[in-house]
Amino acid sequence: MTNKFCTRFGTNNPVVLAPVGGVSSPELVAAVSNAGGLGIAPVWYLDPDGLKAEVRRIRSLTDKPFGVNLNMDFRSEAQLEACFEEGVEIISLFWGDTGDFVPRAKAAGCQVIITASTAEKARAAVALGADAICAQGYEAGGHVEGTVSTIALVPAVVDAVGDVPVIAAGGIADGRGLAAALALGASAAWIGTRFLAAEEAPVHPTYRAQLLAASEDDTDRYDDLYDLSWPNAPHRALKNATSKMWEAAGKPALGQRPGEGEVLARRQDGSGIVRYTSASPNAALEGDIEGLSMWSGQGVGLVTKIQPAAEIVAEIVDQARAIVTF
Ligand SMILES: Cc1cc2nc3c(=O)[nH]c(=O)nc-3n(C[C@H](O)[C@H](O)[C@H](O)COP(=O)(O)O)c2cc1C
Incomplete structure (x- = not known):
């Protein structure tokens, strides 16, 4: 070919x-x-x-x-x-x-x-x-x-x-x-x-399990959900606990969001990843992987x-x- x-x-x-x-x-x-x-x-x-x-x-x-x-x-x-x-x-x-x-x-x-x-x-x-x-x-x-x-x-x-x-x-x-x-x-x-x-x-097993289980309807494109560390950059990810919690609160801007500042996972060096950060859940992370930005296209x-x-x-x-x- x-x-x-x-x-x-x-x-x-x-x-x-x-x-x-x-x-x-x-x-x-x-x-x-x-x-x-x-x-x-x-x-x-x-x-x-x-x-x-x-x-x-x-x-x-x-x-x-x-x-x-x-x-x-x-x-x-x-x-x-x-x-x-x-x-x-x-x-x-x-x-x-x-x-x-x-x-x-x-x-x-x-x-x-x-x-x-x-x-x-x-x-x-x-x-x-x-x-x-x-x-x-x-x-x-x-x-x-x-x-x-x-x-x-x-x-x-x-x-x-x-x-x-x-x-x-x-x-x-x-x-x-x-x-x-x-x-x-x-x-x-x-x-x-x-x-x-x-x-x-090197995708985290939890993220991978979510991808394998997801249907074409399980993603959403967000203008500004995971905007910590990379603002003004729309993105598509799997719907998860973070997106549902944010939507239930009326999609507030940063500064007024539920669970803001909460450390969800840690990198190997011990540094924390807080909710709403733009971060790919790779295999080296530990913690609440499901709450992170699990990027995914509709082809999932x-x-x-x-x-x-x-x-x-x-x-x-x-x-x-x-x-x-x-
Ligand atoms: C986990 C993940 C990370 C991505 N990171 C980048 C990136 O660093 N640079 C980039 O140009 N595109 C990035 N993209 C977008 C891809 O390059 C590509 O446009 C997209 O995956 C194509 O759609 P698909 O996911 O439906 O195959 C990323 C996509 C995913 C799913």
Whole structure:
């Protein structure tokens, strides 16, 4: 299975492991790249040394292409320089003003993927020099900038950007979703929630159990629920005790919320995570995991078992191939 996305990024198939902040691992990224897809490592919350170590670890596990993901709401010179020093070849940028990062990344020989939530933003990203657009629809898990559904967004973006490959994100969890994305004119699918059930993803067991049990109706997109540590950034997560308690109280703003300041869980270093923090429940946390921001897309209803990442990639590709041929 090959197309312009595969040709441009050197992959064997059009499956992208979306950057899933806080719950990704070098093992997961490398496993997807080794399976012929494109693994993307979220590194925007790492300091430059941590970022470099992450890239080296991925390199030790795969000789296939992979990318890293930077968050433009926390744009960091030091992170960009660290990417250049490590010879990163593919950089994904999301959320907000990319400043001069695109021309600089291009000048350093990188390929740049920009996440966009409207056709207009996709057009602007291409004008800046983007090599591909990740069109992220409303169904997506994690932080979701836009309000347009994937099925409406993808063809609009495809029409807006000419020959530039478009990667569809949001609600795609199996080969039917990949086939649908390809039918809409996308060249690949950018998949997050399904890979939270990969063996290699260090997702907390409680979070994982909630994902496996959830239906397509068990998520919600919140403008400002988990806004501690990352304000003004809408997000989609599983409904839980925190969201229900907040809704029952009339969705008050920070400062007037029930359970505010309450430490729900602790990291390995002993630091606490309070209710309403934007934090991915990874395997290293201990405490009331269910009350945390359990990011999830609407495709979660299709996530029913834990599998090695390579098996997930193969299953998605085989299922899509039975539907669309090219
Ligand atoms: C747990 C989780 C963490 C995420 N973290 C990031 C991130 O760090 N950077 C980013 O660009 N997108 C992030 N996203 C969004 C994904 O890149 C992607 O757009 C989304 O998962 C696609 O929708 P899906 O979850 O329905 O597959 C995250 C999504 C999830 C579920």
